[in-house]
Amino acid sequence: MKISYKNQAQEKANNSSCTVTEHNLDHELHDAAVATITGRYPTNRRVVNTQCNELAFVFEGEGKVVINDKEHLLSAGDVVLIEAGDKYFWDGNMKIFTSCRPKWHIEQHQMVD
Secondary structure, three states, X not given: OOOOOHHHOEEEEEEOOEEEEEEOXXXXXXXXXXEEEEEEEOOOOEEEEOOOEEEEEEEEEEEEEEEOOEEEEEXXXXXXXXXXXXXXXXXXXXXXXXXXXXXXXXXXXXXXX
């Protein structure tokens, strides 16, 4: 069993429109985070996870995710699976719970055109 308590989480600002609270589960295959999106992330270009699939659950607000140039409108209750290699960006005002498998590492997260 693994637990990450709220007081153990680390908050990081990816940019001015995306703050992420990361929960360390100390597990090589799973991670967990809450992202607050208040605009576009990334500000320009797109991102790609080269090794992990990212599962996201929108639990508050609305917006969109653009994956491989296809726009998907989102609102609370929606779930998105972004597969390794997909090029994407988020835009809107929403909070999402996200989990990657295998565990997300900054080295495999790349900005692309």
